[in-house]
Amino acid sequence: MKYITVRGFKHDVKNPPNRRKSSVLFILQRVVDQGRLGIALLIFPFLVAAASVQGVNAQSEVEKGLEIAQKARDADRGFENFVAEMVMILRNKQGQENKRSLRIKVLEVSGDGNMSLFVFDNPRDVKGTALLIHGHLTKSDDQWLYLPALKRVKRISSSNRSGSFVGSEFAYEDLGSLEVEKYTYKWLRDEKCGDLDCTVTEYKPSEKGSGYTRMLLWHDKDELRVWKIEYYDRKNAHLKTLVHEDYEQYLDQYWRSKRSNMVNHITGKSTEILWDQIQFRTDLNEGEFTKTGLRRVR
Structure with missing residues (x-):
């Protein structure tokens, strides 16, 4: 021995x-x-x-x-579905703005990730553009982008999830839900975020195709709402920060932010999303969330 x-x-x-x-x-x-x-x-x-x-x-x-x-x-389980109207404001480093209007539909799926459908209404150069996401608990999400100018549906591969969503500061992978099984976690500290007591937790993506090495999330302790997310790129540099504001509660349980702002610290650009007309438990079904149905979205 x-x-x-x-x-x-x-x-x-x-x-x-x-x-x-x-x-x-x-x-x-x-x-x-x-x-x-x-x-x-x-x-x-x-x-x-x-x-x-x-x-x-x-x-x-x-x-x-x-x-x-x-x-x-x-805390967010059981919402079944919701729809909303959104205004996306793209700002360059000089503060010049470009506005887009779109709609979102989200369907909760039992035993799997959520399904989401984004459809652009304005301006004319992006009207009819649609993104469909089939979220999954453990494997990579399925994502398809419909481009009306080309009249074709393009699949977003796992290696391209870090790419910009229609020129915004949101990447394709930012648009899916944060499934617990796809990350490893570490509580870092407790601290104030505004008047609230918050936790700061490190999320490390398990998927190799992620554009991030880690993310830091600020949750308030009372309602577990996400108030801020810091994104760190593959070199562990602080790439972006997303801030959620103006939360409202629906059905006495489900919280949704009415204003979200993503800032890119490398380029100085930002994308703000204003949410309106949020409605829960509407008449949605899985037939509206199919790849073949993307061409018929209006």
Whole structure:
């Protein structure tokens, strides 16, 4: 049997020592070497407790992050469907604006991710453009873009999900729902966001095709609404920040932001979305969320 020596103790190489436990043994050895066996016996329980607390804290950050994500998801379950009208305002670095109007339909799917349909109404150069998303819990979402000028439906591949959605600062992957199973989590800290008490949680995408290494999300503790998201690119640089404001509650349970603003810190551009006419539990069905139906969207 082969051994390694750590701080004066032999260990099997196939069963290396836990670093925290080794630290405890090292301290005890020093005390014993100095002829203070009584002190060693006295402090041993406290050293073991300290090592245990460190281990629990390191683990609880991951568990707490996952718990926050799960509770935020559960708080929004059961909405069935909703529709809304949106105004998208694109701003360049100089503040010049370009406005677009569109509609969104979202259908909750039992046992899978949500289905979403975005349809542009104005201006004329984007009218009829439509994006269909079939969300999934674990595998990559299916996304199709209909371009009326070309009269064809284009599938958005996983490798292109980090691309810009019709020239906005939103990437295609930003438009899907945050499925718990697609990320790993770590609670970072608690802090104020405005007048609210919030948690800051790190989300790391599990999908290889993601354009982000990680995201930081600010949830308020009372309602678990997302107030801010920071996006970090593949080089771990702070790429974008999304801020949600003006939340309203529907059906005494479901919260929706009426104003969302995405800022690109690299280009200085931003995209603001104003939400209006939000309605829940309307007459929607899965037949409206098909690839073949994209050509008939009006």
